[in-house]
Amino acid sequence: MKIVDVCAFLSPHGGGVKTYIEQKLAIGPRLGHQIVIIAPGDRDAVVERAPGARVVYLASPRFPLDRKYWYFDDETRLHAAISAEAPDFVEASSPWRSASMVGRWSGPAPRALVMHADPLSAYAYRWFGALLSREAIDRRFEMFWEHLRELGQAFDRVVCASGELQSRLAEGGVANTSLHPMGVEPGLFLPERRNPQVRRELLEVCDLPEEAHLLIAVGRLSPEKRWPMVIDAVAAASRSLPIGLVMLGAGRQKRRILAQIAGNPHIRLLTPERNRVRFATLLASADALIHGCEAETFCMAAAEARACGVPVIVPDRGGAADHARGGAGVTYEAGNAQSAAQAIEALFAGPPRESGPLETVTMEDHFARLFAEYAMIVGTGRSGV
Template identity: 60%
Template sequence: MKIVDVCAFYSPRGGGVKTYVGQKLAIAERLEQDITILAPGDDDALVEFGPRARIQTIASPRFPLDRKYWYFNDERALHAALDRLAPDFVEASSPWRSPLMVANWRPEVPKALVMHADPLSAYAYRWLEPLVSRETIDRRFARYWHHLRQLGRLYDAVVCASEDLALRMKAGGVGNVVTVQMGVEAQRFSASKRSEKMRASLLAQCDLDPDATLLVAAGRLAPEKRLPMLVEAVTMAGLHRQLGLAIFGEGREDANILRSIGGNPHIRLFRPERDRERFAAILASADAFLHGCEAETFCMVAAEASASGIPVIVPDRGGAADFARGGMGLSYRAADHVDLVRAILALPDGLPARSGRRAARAMDDHFAALFAIYQRLGSSGLSAAA
């Protein structure tokens, strides 16, 4: 099957979507699918990753709020690229304007919308929920819900990576919703990658001895990730036990995060670790993974941490919440730094949870399930919900 993924969120310097795209390109080859990632970029370009896998960019403007990203603004150019690629199936991966552009291209070609973002949680709920109820916010954002319901009618499938998001979409009247849980690189992330030497080195860089507890956070440094809240909670919890926090990431919030760290020598902000093997060793060598964002559609890094055999401390809402279930971690009330302190201090000494159990399927299984849905929709002409 010839698949085109119109991926508005792709950036060579991106976070979870970049990781997802890289795995998709590699696994599609193994599953004998032909796939093109069609993304906005500085210019028109083509990068081949194999005989059946490639990234093609369309010259587009930079996104003003985060200049690591671009956005599609030329529907004719997007349609012309799709005409040249002539896919059997089209995937769109943004809930904003570009899926309407994609839907306008050859309605007879089957299409799926993959929810790689949850704008209501990332923006509306985060900004307004301290003041009014979620039900009130949803009423105020009725126009956006109307947009999502329109996409549910235009697309043969609306793919969510977690039950939390899928249930909210269905409750909001969005049609054709299916859940295809994402996964991890099965051979890369494992408790066997643990290194006491790496753990001691990270704690030393946090000005702590090896008998302290090492927490790790990682990802894009954006407001919805709530890194300053993590810093505040670890600082408060650190008054009661020796804690080090190593944060790996980059983004527009770096200056704000550094200000929140202030003079605390036990919290360090590192550049993102792009060597995937070394990053797997960092996760396995930590004592727990810490996450602040309740707006995740899945939370790849929490899945990777869980697969690495360490407990996760995550909000009780959003995709990340899945990885605290079944004894694999601890949850706290989303956006509540005091309850986060409680969860951090609830970590047991000795951390016996290093079982290596996986909270997520292997990524190969995720793409096999996703492509099977696409194959069925392409051959049957039915919606995913049929």
């Protein structure tokens, strides 16, 4: 198949969408498919990535709220770019305005919306959750729910990477939802990468001895990640246990997070590790990963930790919660620092956890299953839309 992905939020500066697209460009041709990404950028350009994989950039304005991104502002031109590719299948990678544009494209190819974002959890539930129930918040955001329902009718599939997101969308009346959990990069995140020397060095950075517990946290320094809450939880748990926290991240909340750390020698904020082997080694050498965001659509960091045999401490809502199931970690009440501290204490109170045999889903597994469903839709036509 020729698969065209209209990806409105592709930034050269990184992020989960970029990681996903990079792997799609690499894996799709190996599975026998042609992959074309249509993305907004500063100028028109075509970048050949490999035989059967390329990125088509359409000159577009910068996104005013985050200038690392651009946005499609010309629907007619976007439709022309899709039609010029004569795709067998079309994807949209954002539930915002670009998805509506793709839904209105008049071409015959079936299409899927891949939910790389959960705006209700990232914004509405986080902003108003302390005051209102989710049901009350949903009623106040009925206009957005109606938008999602319209997308469910316009797309043959609304692809979700977590069971919680799929269930919530389906219960909210969004049609054609489909569950396709993502996976990790094959051959990289392995328990064998655990390195006692690396662990000792990280604990030394946290001014702690080898006998202490080592937590790692990974992700953008943005409000929805709730890093201040994570820092408070670790500080509280540290009153009864020797715990070091190493955070790997960059973003606009750096100053706020450093203020939250407030000179605590046992909590260190480091820059992201771009070397993937080194990153996998750091992850595998920790005693647990802690995460604060309940708005994850999958939570790649938690999946990578589990592939390394590292338990996770995650909120009980959102995609991160999936990775704690089956004894793979512990959950806490989303957004609650005291509950998170208790989860840390519970994890470390007993004997060290053995990772045991792991069933690791790779991104190749994910794309093989997803593209097989696309091929089935192509074969049966769009009668369900």
